[in-house]
Amino acid sequence: MNLLSIGQVAKAVGISVETVRFYEKQGLLLAPMRSESGYRQYKPDTLKQLRFIQRAKKVGFTLNEIKELLSLRKIPNSNCTNLKQRALKKIGEIDAKLNDLNRIRDSLSQLSRRCNSEENIVDCPILEYLDDDKRNEKDESRTHL
Amino acid sequence: MNLLSIGQVAKAVGISVETVRFYEKQGLLLAPMRSESGYRQYKPDTLKQLRFIQRAKKVGFTLNEIKELLSLRKIPNSNCTNLKQRALKKIGEIDAKLNDLNRIRDSLSQLSRRCNSEENIVDCPILEYLDDDKRNEKDESRTHL
DNA sequence: TTAGACCCTATAGTGTACTTCAGGGTCAAG
DNA sequence: CTTGACCCTGAAGTACACTATAGGGTCTAA
Ligand SMILES: [Zn+2]
Ligand SMILES: [Zn+2]
Ligand SMILES: [Zn+2]
Ligand SMILES: [Zn+2]
Numbered sequence: 001m002n003l004l005s006i007g008q009v010a011k012a013v014g015i016s017v018e019t020v021r022f023y024e025k026q027g028l029l030l031a032p033m034r035s036e037s038g039y040r041q042y043k044p045d046t047l048k049q050l051r052f053i054q055r056a057k058k059v060g061f062t063l064n065e066i067k068e069l070l071s072l073r074k075i076p077n078s079n080c081t082n083l084k085q086r087a088l089k090k091i092g093e094i095d096a097k098l099n100d101l102n103r104i105r106d107s108l109s110q111l112s113r114r115c116n117s118e119e120n121i122v123d124c125p126i127l128e129y130l131d132d133d134k135r136n137e138k139d140e141s142r143t144h145l
Numbered sequence: 146m147n148l149l150s151i152g153q154v155a156k157a158v159g160i161s162v163e164t165v166r167f168y169e170k171q172g173l174l175l176a177p178m179r180s181e182s183g184y185r186q187y188k189p190d191t192l193k194q195l196r197f198i199q200r201a202k203k204v205g206f207t208l209n210e211i212k213e214l215l216s217l218r219k220i221p222n223s224n225c226t227n228l229k230q231r232a233l234k235k236i237g238e239i240d241a242k243l244n245d246l247n248r249i250r251d252s253l254s255q256l257s258r259r260c261n262s263e264e265n266i267v268d269c270p271i272l273e274y275l276d277d278d279k280r281n282e283k284d285e286s287r288t289h290l
Numbered sequence: 291t292t293a294g295a296c297c298c299t300a301t302a303g304t305g306t307a308c309t310t311c312a313g314g315g316t317c318a319a320g
Numbered sequence: 321c322t323t324g325a326c327c328c329t330g331a332a333g334t335a336c337a338c339t340a341t342a343g344g345g346t347c348t349a350a
Contacts, residue, residue, distance in 0.1 A: 060205030072253065087256050098246055104200055
């Protein structure tokens, strides 16, 4: 069966055992089976779920939002149409984040492009601006940040 | 000159005046000039900066990280090479986030694709899995989440 | 059979990012 | 000249996501 202790799980994904127990209490992780002595015993699948949680956290989802994302795997009280709609809604939220992230990325890459690595600071052309233009071009005076 | 009050700024970007003052205290916003009576008077640029902050927050940057991002506009104690390196490092962090976000997006879109909107719940093929495969294919038993 | 690494629960404490409160002052409209 | 919407500071309070502490039990190896 090859089950994992909480310590093995925590170490494998790089979090603390307390965090794993915390996620269980918050409903992000299902309570695993227990050994005779009451120790938690995790299926290897748990690692994937925890890594999913970590990715989602890194891009700004709250634990409650992550719980919603994970709930898409579970049987909804309604039908597939409902489930699919919820998934598509989440994808929309993700696309909004991708958009924000790309805007920030563009700002920074424009900033680094404008800066010639060889020049000295006094000639640097980018010391005042971090543009977020290139999108929403119809906005008012969009010149800086 | 067309300066904005803190209330106008807050309303324009959809946050509270307290949050604007809080960002100033945290160093994310430079202290603006004041009117004779001590009221803050913002240049319209401030709106762009606040919107940048909001985008960055949404994709999981902390206020301290955002301060670092914003600091790329300012004169560093060193030279352009240093500045450019910092910008490129940040871009790397953003690319990692883009990667995570795309993995999550793939999981969800695969989930919604597998689910035929017409079928009833009993036939639904996706009720147990939310894959994060397609990347890191060399990993151990990568079948679920 | 005992030291040390690990596990358990319950509860308290921490850091981040606000939000609210207390006690004011400013200003345009009526 | 007062009323109401707005502004000020400083301090206290809150929600979220952990993190640490207290007071245990388990297990493996010397
Ligand atoms: Zn430069
Ligand atoms: Zn289905
Ligand atoms: Zn008051
Ligand atoms: Zn103890």
